[in-house]
Structure formats: structure tokens, C-alpha cells
Amino acid sequence: MFIDTHCHISNKYYNNIEDIINECLSNKVNQMILSCCEKDDIDESLQLIDKYNCLYATFGFHPDQIDKITTNDLKKLEQLLKQNKKIIGVGEIGLDYHYPTDKEKQKKLFEEQLIIAQRLNMPVVIHSRDATQDTIEILKKYKVKGVIHCFSGSLETAQIYIKMGFKLGIGGVVTFKNSNLATVISKIPMENIVLETDSPYLTPSPFRGSTNSPKYIPIIAEKISSIKNLPIAEVAKLTTKNCYELFDLK
Ligand SMILES: [Zn+2]
Numbered sequence: 394m395f396i397d398t399h400c401h402i403s404n405k406y407y408n409n410i411e412d413i414i415n416e417c418l419s420n421k422v423n424q425m426i427l428s429c430c431e432k433d434d435i436d437e438s439l440q441l442i443d444k445y446n447c448l449y450a451t452f453g454f455h456p457d458q459i460d461k462i463t464t465n466d467l468k469k470l471e472q473l474l475k476q477n478k479k480i481i482g483v484g485e486i487g488l489d490y491h492y493p494t495d496k497e498k499q500k501k502l503f504e505e506q507l508i509i510a511q512r513l514n515m516p517v518v519i520h521s522r523d524a525t526q527d528t529i530e531i532l533k534k535y536k537v538k539g540v541i542h543c544f545s546g547s548l549e550t551a552q553i554y555i556k557m558g559f560k561l562g563i564g565g566v567v568t569f570k571n572s573n574l575a576t577v578i579s580k581i582p583m584e585n586i587v588l589e590t591d592s593p594y595l596t597p598s599p600f601r602g603s604t605n606s607p608k609y610i611p612i613i614a615e616k617i618s619s620i621k622n623l624p625i626a627e628v629a630k631l632t633t634k635n636c637y638e639l640f641d642l643k
Pocket residue numbers: 399400401428485591
């Protein structure tokens with residue numbers, strides 16, 4: 394069986410969530426971890442994880458939410474993280490410097506949530522775009538473990554994160570022709586890899602251009618299986634084990 398460790402499932406993106414879930418289950422993607430990272434998605438995500446056994450979630454505020462989040466929202470987040478057994482991590486949180494932004498405000502929101510994760514001893518899911526140096530510097534200040542979501546950096550960056558105890562979330566990018574990720578993956582141990590789709594974004598090839606779904610996890614696993622020269626069943630087993638250990642799932 395496979396787990397999609399990072400996807401966004403919402404009526405905003407899918408007409409029929411029930412169908413999406415059933416398609417996942419028939420493709421052996423038996424569990425999915427939703428990333429609820431916008432204030433407006435909280436209620437829907439809570440309903441979904443309550444309704445479907447196979448769904449878990451991480452909750453946290455994405456860096457693009459900096460102008461919406463108040464101290465009260467952070468308090469509410471911490472309450473949810475404490476109370477709801479199906480919320481298993483903090484994220485996605487981090488830094489995104491791709492578009493012009495207030496970097497200091499992003500760092501503040503990121504650190505406030507790292508403090509919560511540290512206090513609750515929960516894993517974090519990190520979003521880092523065009524901000525590798527600052528992400529590493531900030532993470533070094535806290536005692537947290539977690540996933541670098543949608544990792545697509547250099548081997549050197551991969552090794553830094555691994556040394557810090559992070560796993561790398563590998564998704565559809567590995568199937569893209571122009572990606573260097575396959576070379577990086579060939580040089581890092583399986584124990585540092587978890588699978589993710591980041592649905593509805595980053596659809597793997599050959600379906601690039603259409604809406605992504607967690608049902609495509611086996612395509613990503615297949616690619617890793619060929620890079621690592623391992624049977625796909627082994628990729629499924631190892632990445633599931635990594636995910637279970639990190640998020641303390643049973
Ligand atoms: Zn995401």
C-alpha cells in the first residue's frame with residue numbers, strides 16, 4: 394500500500410471528493426495526509442478527516458497567509474493540533490520568496506508555528522521556495538523533525554536537510570524530463586524519502602497539464618523504483634514505514 398503524505402483535497406479543486414477517495418483506494422493509495430494551510434480551509438478539512446478513515450491532516454499556515462493570520466488564529470491552531478487525533482503534524486509552514494513579499498513577516502509566522510510544533514512535539518511539513526538559506530537557518534534554531542515538502546533542490550541541500558533529521562517529500566517533479574531530482578535521489582538513502590503528490594498541483598508525467606490526484610502516487614513510486622533499482626513493492630513498503638515513523642501513525 395501507498396500513502397500520499399501531502400495533498401490538498403477540497404471542493405475548491407474537486408467536484409466529487411468521494412470519487413477521488415475511491416479511485417485512490419483502488420490504486421492502492423490507502424491513506425492520504427491533507428495539508429490544510431489556509432485559514433478558510435479549516436472547517437472543510439476538519440469535516441473531511443472526520444468523515445473518512447483514510448484521511449489524516451497536517452494543519453498550519455502557509456507563508457502566503459501572512460496578512461490574514463492573527464494571534465488568535467495561532468491559538469486556535471494550537472488547540473486543534475492538541476485536540477484532534479487525526480491532525481498529525483504542523484504544516485505546511487515555511488518561506489516563499491518567489492513573489493515579492495515581506496520576508497520578515499514570513500519568518501515571524503514560520504517561527505511562531507515552529508515554536509508550537511516544538512512545544513507539542515509534533516512533526517512539521519516545510520514549504521520552502523527560493524528561500525533555502527533562510528529556511529535552513531531558521532530550522533536549525535528549533536528541535537523539530539519533519540518533511541521538506543516538494544523537495545527539488547540540489548544534492549548538497551538534500552544532504553544538509555537529511556543531516557538535520559528531515560525527510561524529503563518526493564512528488565511529480567521527479568517524473569519531469571527537465572528535473573535533476575532523479576540524480577539527487579539516486580544518491581540519498583531510501584530511509585529519507587516519503588511520497589507525496591501535492592494534488593491538485595504538480596501532476597506527474599504523462600498526465601502533466603491535468604488535475605493531480607493522490608491516485609497517481611504509484612507513478613512516482615515507479616519512477617523511484619527505476620532510479621533505485623528496487624522493486625516497486627519495496628518502495629511502497631519503505632516509504633510507508635518512513636511516513637508511519639515520522640507521523641507516529643499505526
Ligand atoms: Zn502543498
